[in-house]
Amino acid sequence: MADLDRLPAAANRHAVGLLRFPDPRTDWVIVTVAHLARPTTPDAVTERLDALHGVVPVVGARLRDETWHPGAPPTVEVVDGEPVEHRGFDRAFDLAAEAPLRLLLGAGGTRLAVLGHHAAFDGLSLAAVAGALLGGPLPRPVDSPPPGEPGSKLALLARLARPAQRVTPTIGVWPTDAYAAVEVHLDGPGVTARIAEACAGAARAHNLRHGTRLDRIGITVAVGGPAGVGNVASYRRVDVATTGPVADAVRDALADPAEPGEQVSAPRWLMRALQPLVERFSDSILVSNLGRLDLPGATRFDFYPVARGRSAVCFAAATVVGGASTLSLRARDLSPGDARRLLHDAAARL
Numbered sequence: 001m002a003d004l005d006r007l008p009a010a011a012n013r014h015a016v017g018l019l020r021f022p023d024p025r026t027d028w029v030i031v032t033v034a035h036l037a038r039p040t041t042p043d044a045v046t047e048r049l050d051a052l053h054g055v056v057p058v059v060g061a062r063l064r065d066e067t068w069h070p071g072a073p074p075t076v077e078v079v080d081g082e083p084v085e086h087r088g089f090d091r092a093f094d095l096a097a098e099a100p101l102r103l104l105l106g107a108g109g110t111r112l113a114v115l116g117h118h119a120a121f122d123g124l125s126l127a128a129v130a131g132a133l134l135g136g137p138l139p140r141p142v143d144s145p146p147p148g149e150p151g152s153k154l155a156l157l158a159r160l161a162r163p164a165q166r167v168t169p170t171i172g173v174w175p176t177d178a179y180a181a182v183e184v185h186l187d188g189p190g191v192t193a194r195i196a197e198a199c200a201g202a203a204r205a206h207n208l209r210h211g212t213r214l215d216r217i218g219i220t221v222a223v224g225g226p227a228g229v230g231n232v233a234s235y236r237r238v239d240v241a242t243t244g245p246v247a248d249a250v251r252d253a254l255a256d257p258a259e260p261g262e263q264v265s266a267p268r269w270l271m272r273a274l275q276p277l278v279e280r281f282s283d284s285i286l287v288s289n290l291g292r293l294d295l296p297g298a299t300r301f302d303f304y305p306v307a308r309g310r311s312a313v314c315f316a317a318a319t320v321v322g323g324a325s326t327l328s329l330r331a332r333d334l335s336p337g338d339a340r341r342l343l344h345d346a347a348a349r350l
Contacts, residue, residue, distance in 0.1 A: 004141035004230065007057050007070040012144040014231045015119040016066055023308055025332070027092035028118040031179070031304040032126045033083060034134065035323075036297050039109030042076040045133050049073050049103070052132045056141050056229045058120050059129065063095035068120075074099045079106040083113035084179045084304075093117045101129070122233035123303055123316070124224045127293050135296045142228030155237070156281065163280040164218025164239060166311040167203050167342075168210040169333035178339035181302040181328035182347050186319055192254065192289040193247040195327070196221060196238075198349035199285055199315045204242040206342045214284070217242050221250055222288035222305070237283065250287075282309035290318040300324040307332045315346060 011019065018028060053060050053073045060073035079086040083104040093100055100117035114130045121129070128139040186195075200217050207214040218239050225232030236253040240246050288305050295301060300323050303316040312332035319325040327350070329343035 004058060004068075004143055005055075007061055007068050009058075009068050011063065011066045011068060011119060012231060014144045014233070018119055018231070019066060025312075026306060026308040027090070028306055028308075029090045029093065030116050030118055030121060030123060030126055030306055031084070031090055031330070032114045032123070032130060033181075033302040034112045034114070034130050034295060034298045035300045035302070036110045036112060036134070037299050038297060040105070040112065040134070040297075041109060042078055042105055045076050045103060045105060045112065048133045048135065049076075052129065052138055055138045056129075058141060058229065059101045060099045061120070062097065063100070063119065071099060074101050074103055076103045076105055079104050081106055083107075083111055084302075087176075089113065090115065090177065095119065103133070118231060118306055120231060121229065122225070122231050123222065123288055123290055123305060124227070124233065125229040125231070127290055127295070127301065127303075127318070128227070128229055130298075130301070131293070131295050134298060136294065140228045142226045142230040142232055144230070144232050145225055155239070159218070159239065159281050162216075163310075164282065164284045165207075165214050165216055166282075167214065167284055167313045167331075167334075168207045168212045169311075170210075170335040170338045172335065174333060174335060177304075177307055178331045178334050178336045179304055179328070180336070180340045180343045181326050182343055183300065183324045184317070184327045184347050184350055186317060186325040186350070190247065190251055191291075191317070192221065192287065193250040194350065195289060195315065195317055195346075196250040196287045197246040199287055199346045200240075200242050200246045201349050202342055202346035203285055203313070205345055206338070209341075214242055216240070217246075217285065218283040219246070219250065220283040220286045221253060222286065223254065224290075279310060282311070284311050284313070286314035288314065288316045290316070292319045292321055294321045295323075298323060300326050302326050302328050304328055304330040306330075313342075315343075 061068040100120035104113040
């Protein structure tokens with residue numbers, strides 16, 4: 001395991017697999033936005049960031065030759081209005097020249113956007129960073145856990161022969177990802193499975209509105225890793241009929257310790273050559289649930305994972321202790337209107 005308390009340190013196995021993944025349309029930028037009950041200031045955020053940097057040096061690191069090197073943390077950008085409406089807020093990171101973390105403060109100090117490159121962070125670790133910047137405890141760096149037993153190769157062969165159907169894109173060219181979030185009521189057991197079922201139904205209805213069918217859906221479900229800061233999440237894949245037992249299939253997948261067989265790492269040149277083949281393993285939607293988060297002074301937390309693959313549609317949920325639960329959607333090839341309709345349909349099905 002790499003010693004992430006000090007740099008230089010080699011990128012972990014999850015990061016290396018991502019950096020070599022042949023998807024030129026994906027910038028691997030995870031987006032989160034904390035809604036605050038009271039305004040904060042750039043100076044207050046910077047002071048907490050400096051403290052965090054002393055404990056978690058990757059927040060200011062630079063990446064060269066798949067190795068993290070020490071560097072200065074980012075500055076806090078102040079923007080008008082909502083950060084997700086600020087042009088270029090989710091621009092690609094230049095990891096050799098800038099930190100893998102970006103901070104935007106907007107809406108009069110009541111919106112703190114914490115963005116991170118997926119090579120350094122997953123969703124839960126960005127929530128831990130946001131908590132520290134809001135005055136919560138300082139998290140520790142964490143590395144990838146050892147890989148679990150590989151999943152069956154039969155599923156890979158089935159996906160190769162019959163790729164997952166895609167969520168139909170909106171006709172036109174959309175210069176940026178579409179973002180949408182809505183407050184929902186989440187409680188009881190099996191929340192992630194119920195979210196996946198609702199999203200599958202909404203995706204099927206979306207395709208019908210566009211004159212196409214989505215009979216069989218491929219759902220990738222994020223699974224959190226050890227608590228702390230790092231890219232440590234793993235994923236489970238479900239292929240099921242949209243009218244079938246989606247929730248049951250997701251529950252079974254989450255209970256299975258085996259990792260999907262397609263989570264492999266190979267030399268960069270080989271991954272590029274295999275890009276057309278890798279595309280056939282792409283999902284229809286990604287679903288990620290961060291669960292309950294203790295974020296000082298926050299009333300809600302909007303989470304937008306990376307939208308990648310053929311459909312490039314992801315749904316996410318998060319609940320702030322003492323605050324709201326949100327369901328969010330990020331899509332690369334949907335218009336803002338279609339994105340909102342898809343999200344609100346999923347929320348209604350919950």
